[in-house]
Structure formats: structure tokens, C-alpha cells
Amino acid sequence: MNVYTTQPFQxxxxxxxxxYLGYLFESFVVQVNSKGQLTLQHQNISAKNADEFASRLDAEDFxxxxxxxxxxxxxxLKRFSPKKKLSPADFFLKVYDPEKGDKALQETISHYVQGHMGKILELLRPGKMTFIMGKDGEPTWRKIRIAPERATVLFHFRRNQDNTHYFPTVKYGGEKLEFQYKNATLICHEPAWLMLNDTVYSFEKNVDGKKLQPFLNKKFIVVPRSVEENYYQKFVAPLVEQFDVYAKGFDIRxxxxxxxxxxxxxxxxxxxxAAFATRNEAPAQESGKILFDLSFKYGDHMVETREAKRVSVSVEKTPESYVFHKLIRxxxxxxxxxxxxNKRALEVKNGxxxxxxxxxxxxxNSNLQGLEEMGFKVQQSRGNGKNYFIGEITLDVGITEKNDWFDIYGTVRFGEFTIPFIRLKNHILTKNNEFVLPNGQVAIIPDEWFTQYIELFAFAEGEEHLTLKKHHMALVNDLQNGNLATVTMSRKLEKLREFDTIEDQPLPDGFVGELRPYQKAGYNWLHFVQNYKFGGCLADDMGLGKTVQTLAMLQHRKENGAESASLLVMPTSLVYNWMNEAQKFTPNLRILNYTGTYRDKNVELFSxxxxxxxxxxxxxxxxxxxxxxxFDYIxxxxxxxxxxxxxxxxxxVRSxxxxxxxxxxxTPVENSTMDLWSQMSFINPGLLGNQHFFRNEFLKPIEKEKDEQKxxxxxxLIKPFILRRHKSQVAKELPAKIxxxxxxxxxxxxEHAYEETKSYYRNKILTSLEENGPGNTQFMLLQGLTKLRQIANHPLMTDPGYEGESGKLKEVLRMTKNIVGKGHKVLIFSQFVKHLEIIRKALNEKEISYTYLDGNTKNRQEQVERFQTDESIQVFLISLKAGGVGLNLTAADYVFILDPWWNPAVEAQAVDRAHRIGQQNTVFTYKFITKDTVEEKILALQNRKIQLVTDLISTDETVIKSLTKEDIDSLLS
Structure with missing residues (x-):
């Protein structure tokens, strides 16, 4: 029967x-007549249709x-039935079957329903229209009221000679409420709501309905003397804690x-x-954690803070009776x-x-003394495994310089115990914070020590006595600056703190030439680390003269009594460069080229x-x-x-x-921070600890976690032993072109391919010279020299089936990778397009981006613009003929000439593509010469015929015509 919203309703x-579910409520809307009376016209109202009747509903109604x-x-049914298709009848018959019913589910459902009924009754209290439903479903059969105030309950216990009588009395508005044998009904148990004579009463202190239920039709309960003590402990004591109790025959104090x-x-x-077993706020169980539990002692009674009850009751049995000690917190x-x-940063919640x-x-350790002064008793839980030390912990570390090392001494005080600091070494390194004291107590090493002293233990040597090498000066400084150690050192060692104090050293007499100011500073620095017996890393940018600085230092060693030879180890491709530079700057150095298959394996020669x-x-x-x-130096x-x-x-090498x-x-670091460990461990063994330590303490935090502090x-740690100057830092000291x-x-x-071709052309050309004269041999000579030049670059240029490698290609790629890795740009010139194609293929394999220009390139300007503006493109491959003039490539500051030839003017034009107006950086030019080939012979010929190569030479034929038989013989020897 529908209720019209256009007419009054309630x-x-x-x-x-x-x-099965006990007492429940249903909600209805009822039509109201013209006299304001409820009619029989009604309908159910639910959340689905409540909005239709919103005009006469308030927030509580919703x-x-x-x-x-x-x-x-x-x-x-929907909430608790595992089988969604089960009918209500089947569900309730199964769950509430007297014999086979699910008792646990019954309890769960009851708790759920009772909880909701308690909330509903509280909302009905302000005066909502409430009725008992008629048997025919009439919602307004009999009106009931919700008592506006709460009733009180007094529980009575009368102990007599044979038993104890137990019963409650209820008062409302100061008057006793007679509810026993009056057809009273508990319509809700959690908490109790009692319906008596069409009035529903609630109770102060949220009385459990189960404590009233037995007395609806019973005057009292008799507790036999045989179960009295257990009953008093389990039932009466909790009752005394929560409610008002009147006792006769025993005391409540x-x-x-x-x-x-x-x-x-x-x-x-x-x-x-166990204390947390049934509580939602139980702390997570994790090993390595400590639980602080705050409790209070009242007389002889201990009360835990997290207990919600504000009254605690304990039962004492006396010879004659019982005493209930009611402790009020x-x-x-x-x-x-x-x-x-909380003020001391211990955020206690729920005790x-x-x-x-x-x-x-x-x-x-920080708060114990203060807590005890405030009256706190701090103790460890009994039977809780380890016996922990909680006294004061202090540490005293001293570092003293000896001849070539530092002595480390230190003592730790755990209360009355004094322990040598070295005893904590393995604990610190393995991050084990538990240290067992002589009395068996376990002391916890302060967390900050693992950060502050892990490097000291990782780098120090010795099991009984700790020593530290002098190259760990930076660590010693940090410990001193952080007030973590007392340091005593000599005045000489203080120089290591600042590189500004490095003394100027005279150049050796046998050094030919001059060093630029930054190179002289590098030479002084090499002496600096040498004097302190430290290993050094000279890490200047390519082209800044690491070789000449090193040679000057080696010449100084020769002139100042080096007792043995020095060993210079390098990639094979660099051996001749070193020999050439040594001949130029330090001609007095006696140098042995210890390479090749036929080297004399006799170290006695080294002297x-x-x-x-x-x-x-x-x-x-x-x-x-x-x-x-x-060796003197390696x-x-x-x-x-x-x-x-x-x-x-x-x-x-390390051996x-x-x-x-x-x-x-x-490039001290190419791929990984471990690159640095390997090199620094060679020059200063132990500087960065062992590999395992370095990987955990530096490599992982730096590379994976981007830890800036690490x-x-x-x-x-490495700063004192690395000297690194970038090209930009010393730009003012550099000439415009190098x-x-x-x-x-x-x-x-x-080499095999070259010698084969050289022998063929040598015999052919020399025979032609004898028989036909120079004029008729020029073409053959040019052809032979060109083939030899190509093989000197890469034999693939003359033999497509060649499967070997090229020494020049390996060196060009090495230097290109070095330059690109430092963010520079390079122009790579070759006279041969075939050679550029080989370089191109190698760059593709190494995934190095580049632009390209030869005589067939259509979009010249586009290639130039890309190289000049795109930072990701750092290499420009250019044929000498196509790109020697007309290009402005100032983005590059390195130029590679892959195959130098007769005419230096052509090479100069190529270099000027980078070195021109707009270029703000010094331009480094590298000419790649293959050792023991015609390329090297041409350089020697140029030195002999300096006038020839400085004249304006327009063609190769001009040079060929000027060559004598002796020149040709020299070229092909």
C-alpha cells in the first residue's frame, strides 16, 4: 500500500x-490523516527509496x-553466506540447526546484529516514533518509548555459610525498577537494552545483557562454596572493576x-x-626490534598502561573470607x-x-640517567633471552703518525668494562651490533659507529694492533674534523692537506724544451706524491701532455740517483709514440723497447x-x-x-x-665505479678497502641508489692522489693549435700484407728505374706508394677478403672513444673514401653517432648543421677532398688526420675547418702515422727536404718528379 509524498506522512x-536473529527493527513511512493521526496506509522505507521521502526525514533518519x-x-544472508544462491530458509535452518548448526557463525552473526541494534537504539533515544509490530505485520500495533535517561545497576553478593547469593537491582531516576517476573525483555545484549511495560531502558557503564538475562524470571543465583574461589576470581573481580557492587560476607576495599x-x-x-594476542594494535613481529612497555606500580600491584580499565581489582583469600582490592588508577x-x-622522543601509544x-x-644510553632521576625503573623483561647492557657507553680513539703509517689506538667503555677498540673490528665490518661483555651481558654498539668507523676498520691493517697507511690521510682528517679521533702528526704531513703548498721543483738538466705552466704544476705534483711515497694518478684530458710531464719526472729520477729502471706499461699502439716523445724531450734517457716476439727475456739487461x-x-x-x-717506478x-x-x-700488473x-x-672511470677501485688499488693498495667492502659501501650506493653523500x-678519499685538469681549465695556457x-x-x-706488397713494387720500380729512367717510372711509383699507404691504413682497402685487424684503426677508435666520452667533438679526415667507410662501419658497431661528408654527399649544409648543433653527434667523418675548404665546424676541438701525405697545406686547410673565427677552444690535431711504413718514411723525407714541403705543392706528381733514386730507395726500404 503506497504512501503519497504529496500528503502528510510519518x-x-x-x-x-x-x-533466529532475535529482536530487530524495520523502518516504515505511514500516511497521516487530516487530524494528524497515523493511518493503516504504510510502506517499507529503505536506503533505496529514502530520497523520495526526504522532505520529512532528518540526518538521524537516514x-x-x-x-x-x-x-x-x-x-x-548476503554478508555471511558462502553460497550466494542459498535461500534464506536453507541458510538459517543449516546454520541454526540445534544439533549440527555452526555455533561459531551463530556467534559472529549475533555480534554483528547486536552491534547494529545498539547503534539503532541510541539514535532512537531523542524521541523517534517507535512501535512494536503486530503479528499481522502492522508496524504501529503498540507504541513504545525510549527512556531518555540511563538506568543504573547495582550487583549484590551475599556470602553466607553455605554459598553466595548473587542478584542485581536496577534503578531509574532514583527509584527502584521492579523488572523480575514482570515479562521484561532484553531486546539487545551488547550492550543491554531492557524493555519493561512498553519502555526501553539503557544502562550506564554499558552493562552486558547476559548479566541481566538470568534474573528476568529468577530472584537470585546461588554459587556453591565448592566453586566459590574460582567464581570470585573469574566473574566477581571483573564485575567489581566495571560496575557498582554491594557485598556482604566479604570486603571490597x-x-x-x-x-x-x-x-x-x-x-x-x-x-x-600474549598481551597482544587479541588486540588489533599489536605491534608487527619483526626480529631485531625492541618493545618498550610502560606500566605503573600501585603499592604491590602492577598495572599495564595499555589496559583500558581505569580500575584494577585483585582478589586476596583470607582465612575467613575474601578481600577484593579495588585499585583506582x-x-x-x-x-x-x-x-x-614523548618529550624525550619515545612516542608511547597504548602503553x-x-x-x-x-x-x-x-x-x-642517552636517557637512562634522566629517567632514573625522574623516578622511572628501567628493566629488562624476565626470561627474555639475552641479558642486555643498558649503561653508559663511551669511546676514545687516538691516531698517531709513525714513519710510514699511522698507529690507531682506542678504548670503549661499557659501564665498568674497558674494551680495546680493535675488538669491535669484525662487528663493525659485518654490521653486527651485538657485543658480548665479560659478564655475559650483550651491549649494543651505537648505530652511528658503523658509519663513522667502518672505513677505518676496512682500511686499517693488523689483528692485534691497528695501523693505517699514510695514503689514508683524508680519512684521518675526517675523523679529526668530526671529533671522532685525536690525531697527532708531523708538520711535514700537514702539507698533504692542501695542494697549494706543493713546492716548485726545478726541471732536470737533461730535459729538452719547456713545460707549460699547468704542465709544470703537474710535474711538481708528481714530485709531491713521490716524496710522500704515495701512488698517483695523472688524469689530464687527452692532449694536455701527460707524456711530457711523466718524461720530465723520469729524467729527474735518472739525474737524482734512481737505483733501478722504471717500467712503462701501455697499449702496444702507444709504444712508438713514447719512444718518439722521449727522443724529443729526454734524449739522454736510455730506453729499452721490451716488446715483440723476439724480445730478450733477460731482466738483468734492465740495469x-x-x-x-x-x-x-x-x-x-x-x-x-x-x-x-x-723497478724504481711502474x-x-x-x-x-x-x-x-x-x-x-x-x-x-699488481704482482x-x-x-x-x-x-x-x-678516463679513470669508463663503465663502472669498480674501474676506479682497480686503478686506485694499484697505485695505493688498500686505499679503498677490499672489493667486497668497496662494492657494498660505494659502488652500490653510488650507481644504484644515486647516493650523493657516498x-x-x-x-x-681519492682526491689527494688524482690530478685532473680539463682542457677548459687550462685554456689560457694553451696555444690556439696543438x-x-x-x-x-x-x-x-x-705487417705481412704490407711487406708482400712492398717487395713486389720495390723490385718492379727499381728495375724500371734502371731500364726506363725516372720519367717513365712515375706512374708506377705513385701506384705503389698509394697501395702501401692504403695497407698502412687498413689492408681491407686493397684486399676485400682480408679478415685481420688494423693497428691504426684500433688506435683511432680508442682515441675517438676517449674524446667522445669526455663530451668533445672530433673531425676525422681521410684522403680515401674507402677508409672512411671502414671507420663508419666500426662506429656503427660501437653505436657512436656521427655525420658524414664526401664528394657524393648532397645535403652538405644539413650535415654541417647537425654536427654543429646536435650535442649527441660528436664525430664528423669527412673526405679531405670534399671537406678541406668551405666548411665552418667550430663545434669541434679535435681533428684527426688519418693518412698524412706530401702536402701540409691540404692538412692545414682541414684543421682550419675547426680552427677559425668563432672557435673558443684550443684545437688539438692528431696525425696518425703507421710505424715502419711509407707514412713514416715520408715524414723523414719531409725533414730532409724541408723547402720542398713548405713550397706551394699542387699535385702529387710535383713531388714524385723531385724524388731521386736514393729517395725512392729509402721510401721502399
């Missing part, structure tokens, strides 16, 4: 009894309707004490403490103590707090030389032999060759012995 709430919807049988705070700590075990005082803990073990004991030049491959092969010689050029610490090359060590590199820390020659050694396959 929302009502109707109580009925469900067969809440009530929603709550009532949730306890109707269909809603209960209200007691008040000043609470004493107890802070108990325990290590969290694998299982939850001093909540305001308890809160003051909680606030004091407990969980901290990481290290944090917990650090807090205890006749000042410098031994060799390759990484030879060191790997001859490691056992070279280990027998004690110097590694392009030291990134030992970046893999586990490679045979690295192991072989050699010397007085001093030096590495030269433009990056700064690593930089501080030209260098890079000598490349042929591979064995390449």
Missing part, C-alpha cells in the same frame, strides 16, 4: 522478533534506515597509591607476546609520565612503543737502461719474469686497461714490485 520504527537495512535477513613508572624492554620474539599522573617520555634494536639502545717500455700483453705473458725485478699509460680487477692483466707507482689516464665521500703525431703499430696480419 516515518516510524517497528520492533519485531526474528526466529542513518537509522541504513543501519536497519544492514540487519534484515537478506542483508545478513578501594585503594589509592602514587604510581611508580616502570619501563620494561624486551626483544620481540617470532611470536606475538591515577590517570593524570600516568599521563604526565607518558608526556615526559608501548617498538624501535629498531640499535635505535632503542641508543635512546636508552743498463733507465726506462723499459712494454705492453699490457707482454706483462701478462712475462709476469713471472718481471716479478723478479724491483707507470701505466691508459690505465683503464686494468679496470677489471679480476682480469689476468690486472693481476699481473710487480716497485718503489713508486703512477697511472696515466684521461659520491662525495669517495671523492674525498699538433701531435700518433704512431701506430701494424698488426702481424697487416
Amino acid at each position: 516515518v516510524v520504527y517497528s520492533l519485531f522478533e526474528h526466529e 542513518k537509522l534506515i541504513q543501519l536497519i537495512d544492514q540487519i534484515q535477513q537478506d542483508a545478513v 578501594a585503594e589509592k597509591f602514587v604510581p611508580s613508572p616502570y619501563l620494561t624492554f624486551s626483544e620481540i620474539a617470532a611470536e606475538a607476546p 591515577d590517570v593524570s599522573t600516568e599521563k604526565k609520565y607518558v608526556k615526559e617520555l 608501548y612503543v617498538v624501535l629498531e634494536k640499535s635505535t632503542a639502545f641508543a635512546w636508552l 743498463d737502461y733507465d726506462v723499459i717500455l712494454t705492453s699490457y700483453g707482454i706483462v701478462r705473458l712475462d709476469a713471472d719474469l718481471l716479478q723478479s725485478y724491483y 707507470i701505466l699509460d691508459e690505465s683503464q686497461a686494468i679496470k677489471n680487477p679480476d682480469s689476468n692483466t690486472s693481476r699481473s 710487480l714490485k716497485s718503489r713508486h707507482r703512477l697511472i696515466l689516464t684521461g 659520491t662525495r665521500r669517495l671523492h674525498a 699538433e701531435q703525431t700518433s704512431f701506430c703499430k701494424m698488426t702481424e696480419e697487416q
Whole structure:
């Protein structure tokens, strides 16, 4: 029967009894007649249609309707039935079957429904129209009222000689409410709501309905003497805590004490403490954590803070009867103590707090004395496994300089115990914060020590006595600056703190030429690290003269009594460059080229030389032999060759012995931070700890976690031993153009191809000269020289089936990779398009981006613009003929001439593509000359015929015509 919203209506709430769910409410709207009376015209109202009747509903009505919807049988079925298609009848018959019913589910459903009924009744209290439903479903059969005030309950216990009588009395508005044998009904149990004579009463202190239910039709309950003690403990004591109790035959004594705070700590075990077993706020169970539990002692009684009850009752059995000690807690005082803990950064909630073990004991060490002065008793939970030390912890570390090392001494005081600091070494390195004291107690090492002293223990040597090498000066400084150690050192060592104090050193007499100011500073720095017996890393940009600085230092060693030869290790391709530079700047150095298949494997020869030049491959092969010689210096050029610490090359190099060590590199780090560890460990063993330590403490934090603090820390450790100048830093000291020659050694396959071709043309040309004269031999000579030049570049240029490598290509790629890695741009010129194609293919394989220009290129300007403006393109391949003039390529500051030839003017034009107006950087030019080929012979010929090569030469034929028989013989020898 529909209710019209255009006419007056009233929302009502109707109580009925469900067969299984107990008392429930339903919500209705009822039509109101012209006299304001409720009619029989009504309909159900639910959350689905409540908005239609919103004009006469308030906020409480909407809440009530929603709550009532949730306890109707269909809603209960939907919530608790695992089989969604089960009918209500089948569900309830199965769950509530007297014999086979699901008791646990019955309890769950009852708790759910009762909880909702309690909320509904509270919302009905303000005067909502409430009725009992008629048997015919009439919602307004009999009106009931909700008592506006709450009733009180007094529980009575009368102990007599044989038993104890127990019963409650109820009062409302100061008057006793007679409810026994009056057809009273409990319509809700959680908490109790009692319906009596059409009035529904609620109770103060949320009385459980189960405590009233037995007395609706019973005067009292008799408790036999045989179960009395258990009953008093389990039932009466909790009742006394929560409600008003009148006792006769035993005493209830209200007691008040000043609470004493107890802070108990325990290590969290694998299982939850029993105290948290049924509480939602139980702390997560994790190993390595400490639980602080705050409790208060009242007289002889201990009360846990997290207990919600404000009254605590204990039962004492006396010879004649019982005494119930009703302890009333001093909540305001308890809160003051909680606030004091919060002030000291111990955030206690619900009586407990969980901290990481290290944090917990650090807090205890800092606050124990203050807590005890405030009256706290701090103790460890009994039977909680380890017995932890909670006294004061202090540390005193001293560092004293000795001859070539630092002595480390230190003592730790755990209360009465004094422990040598070295005893904590393994604990710090393995990050084990538990240290067992002589009395068996476990002390927790402060968390900050693992950060502050892990490097000290990782770098220090010795098991009984700690020593630290002097190259760990940066670490010593940090410990001193952080007030973590007392340091005593000599005045001389103070120089290491600032490079500004490096003394100027005179150049050796045998050095030919001059050093630029920054090169002289580098030479002084090499002396600086040498004087302190440190290894050094000269890491200047390519082209800034690492070679000449090193040669000057080696000449100085020769003139100042070096007792043995120095070993210079490098890629094979650089051997001739070093020889050439040494001949130019230090001609008095006696140099042995210890390379090649036919080298004399006799280290006794080394004493006749000042410098031994060799390759990484030879060191790997001859490691056992070279280990027998004690070198003055071991110097590694392009030291990134030992970046893999586990490679045979690295192991072989590290096995050699010397007085001093030096590495030269433009790229200390190519792929990984581990590259740095390997090289620094060669020059200063132990500087960065072992590989495992370095990987965990630096590599992972820096590369995976982008830890800036670790990056700064690593930089501080290596800074004194690396001298690195970028080209931009020394730009003012550089001339506008710097030209260098890079000598490349042929591979064995390449050398074989070259010698075969040279022999063929030599015999042919010399025979033609004899028979036909110079004029008729020019073409053949030009053809032969061109073929030899091409093979000197790469034999693929003359033999498409060639499968070997080229020494020049390897060196060009090495230097290109170096330049690109530093963010520079390079122009690579060749006279041969075939040669550019080979370079092009190699760059593609290495995924290096480039632009390209030869005579067939249509979009010349587009290629130029891309190179000039696109930062990702750092290489420009250009044929000398197509790109020698008319291009402005000022983005480049490196120029490679791959195949120098007769006419230096053509090369100069190529260099001027980069070195012209608009160029703000110094331009470095490298000419690549293959050793022992016609290219090298042409350089020698130019030196002999200087006038010829400085004249304006327009063609190769001009040069060819001027060559004598002796010149040709020299070229082809």
C-alpha cells in the first residue's frame, strides 16, 4: 500500500522478533490523516527509496534506515553466506540447526546484529516514533518509548555459610525498577537494552545483557562454596572493576597509591607476546626490534598502561573470607609520565612503543640517567633471552703518525668494562651490533659507529694492533674534523692537506724544451706524491701532455740517483709514440723497447737502461719474469686497461714490485665505479678497502641508489692522489693549435700484407728505374706508394677478403672513444673514401653517432648543421677532398688526420675547418702515422727536404718528379 509524498506522512520504527536473529527493527513511512493521526496506509522505507521521502526525514533518519537495512535477513544472508544462491530458509535452518548448526557463525552473526541494534537504539533515544509490530505485520500495533535517561545497576553478593547469593537491582531516576517476573525483555545484549511495560531502558557503564538475562524470571543465583574461589576470581573481580557492587560476607576495599613508572624492554620474539594476542594494535613481529612497555606500580600491584580499565581489582583469600582490592588508577599522573617520555622522543601509544634494536639502545644510553632521576625503573623483561647492557657507553680513539703509517689506538667503555677498540673490528665490518661483555651481558654498539668507523676498520691493517697507511690521510682528517679521533702528526704531513703548498721543483738538466705552466704544476705534483711515497694518478684530458710531464719526472729520477729502471706499461699502439716523445724531450734517457716476439727475456739487461717500455700483453705473458725485478717506478699509460680487477692483466700488473707507482689516464672511470677501485688499488693498495667492502659501501650506493653523500665521500678519499685538469681549465695556457703525431703499430696480419706488397713494387720500380729512367717510372711509383699507404691504413682497402685487424684503426677508435666520452667533438679526415667507410662501419658497431661528408654527399649544409648543433653527434667523418675548404665546424676541438701525405697545406686547410673565427677552444690535431711504413718514411723525407714541403705543392706528381733514386730507395726500404 503506497504512501503519497504529496500528503502528510510519518516515518516510524517497528520492533519485531526474528526466529533466529532475535529482536530487530524495520523502518516504515505511514500516511497521516487530516487530524494528524497515523493511518493503516504504510510502506517499507529503505536506503533505496529514502530520497523520495526526504522532505520529512532528518540526518538521524537516514542513518537509522541504513543501519536497519544492514540487519534484515537478506542483508545478513548476503554478508555471511558462502553460497550466494542459498535461500534464506536453507541458510538459517543449516546454520541454526540445534544439533549440527555452526555455533561459531551463530556467534559472529549475533555480534554483528547486536552491534547494529545498539547503534539503532541510541539514535532512537531523542524521541523517534517507535512501535512494536503486530503479528499481522502492522508496524504501529503498540507504541513504545525510549527512556531518555540511563538506568543504573547495582550487583549484590551475599556470602553466607553455605554459598553466595548473587542478584542485581536496577534503578531509574532514583527509584527502584521492579523488572523480575514482570515479562521484561532484553531486546539487545551488547550492550543491554531492557524493555519493561512498553519502555526501553539503557544502562550506564554499558552493562552486558547476559548479566541481566538470568534474573528476568529468577530472584537470585546461588554459587556453591565448592566453586566459590574460582567464581570470585573469574566473574566477581571483573564485575567489581566495571560496575557498582554491594557485598556482604566479604570486603571490597578501594585503594589509592602514587604510581611508580616502570619501563620494561624486551626483544620481540617470532611470536606475538600474549598481551597482544587479541588486540588489533599489536605491534608487527619483526626480529631485531625492541618493545618498550610502560606500566605503573600501585603499592604491590602492577598495572599495564595499555589496559583500558581505569580500575584494577585483585582478589586476596583470607582465612575467613575474601578481600577484593579495588585499585583506582591515577590517570593524570600516568599521563604526565607518558608526556615526559614523548618529550624525550619515545612516542608511547597504548602503553608501548617498538624501535629498531640499535635505535632503542641508543635512546636508552642517552636517557637512562634522566629517567632514573625522574623516578622511572628501567628493566629488562624476565626470561627474555639475552641479558642486555643498558649503561653508559663511551669511546676514545687516538691516531698517531709513525714513519710510514699511522698507529690507531682506542678504548670503549661499557659501564665498568674497558674494551680495546680493535675488538669491535669484525662487528663493525659485518654490521653486527651485538657485543658480548665479560659478564655475559650483550651491549649494543651505537648505530652511528658503523658509519663513522667502518672505513677505518676496512682500511686499517693488523689483528692485534691497528695501523693505517699514510695514503689514508683524508680519512684521518675526517675523523679529526668530526671529533671522532685525536690525531697527532708531523708538520711535514700537514702539507698533504692542501695542494697549494706543493713546492716548485726545478726541471732536470737533461730535459729538452719547456713545460707549460699547468704542465709544470703537474710535474711538481708528481714530485709531491713521490716524496710522500704515495701512488698517483695523472688524469689530464687527452692532449694536455701527460707524456711530457711523466718524461720530465723520469729524467729527474735518472739525474737524482734512481737505483733501478722504471717500467712503462701501455697499449702496444702507444709504444712508438713514447719512444718518439722521449727522443724529443729526454734524449739522454736510455730506453729499452721490451716488446715483440723476439724480445730478450733477460731482466738483468734492465740495469743498463733507465726506462723499459712494454705492453699490457707482454706483462701478462712475462709476469713471472718481471716479478723478479724491483723497478724504481711502474707507470701505466691508459690505465683503464686494468679496470677489471679480476682480469689476468690486472693481476699481473699488481704482482710487480716497485718503489713508486703512477697511472696515466684521461678516463679513470669508463663503465663502472669498480674501474676506479682497480686503478686506485694499484697505485695505493688498500686505499679503498677490499672489493667486497668497496662494492657494498660505494659502488652500490653510488650507481644504484644515486647516493650523493657516498659520491662525495669517495671523492674525498681519492682526491689527494688524482690530478685532473680539463682542457677548459687550462685554456689560457694553451696555444690556439696543438699538433701531435700518433704512431701506430701494424698488426702481424697487416705487417705481412704490407711487406708482400712492398717487395713486389720495390723490385718492379727499381728495375724500371734502371731500364726506363725516372720519367717513365712515375706512374708506377705513385701506384705503389698509394697501395702501401692504403695497407698502412687498413689492408681491407686493397684486399676485400682480408679478415685481420688494423693497428691504426684500433688506435683511432680508442682515441675517438676517449674524446667522445669526455663530451668533445672530433673531425676525422681521410684522403680515401674507402677508409672512411671502414671507420663508419666500426662506429656503427660501437653505436657512436656521427655525420658524414664526401664528394657524393648532397645535403652538405644539413650535415654541417647537425654536427654543429646536435650535442649527441660528436664525430664528423669527412673526405679531405670534399671537406678541406668551405666548411665552418667550430663545434669541434679535435681533428684527426688519418693518412698524412706530401702536402701540409691540404692538412692545414682541414684543421682550419675547426680552427677559425668563432672557435673558443684550443684545437688539438692528431696525425696518425703507421710505424715502419711509407707514412713514416715520408715524414723523414719531409725533414730532409724541408723547402720542398713548405713550397706551394699542387699535385702529387710535383713531388714524385723531385724524388731521386736514393729517395725512392729509402721510401721502399
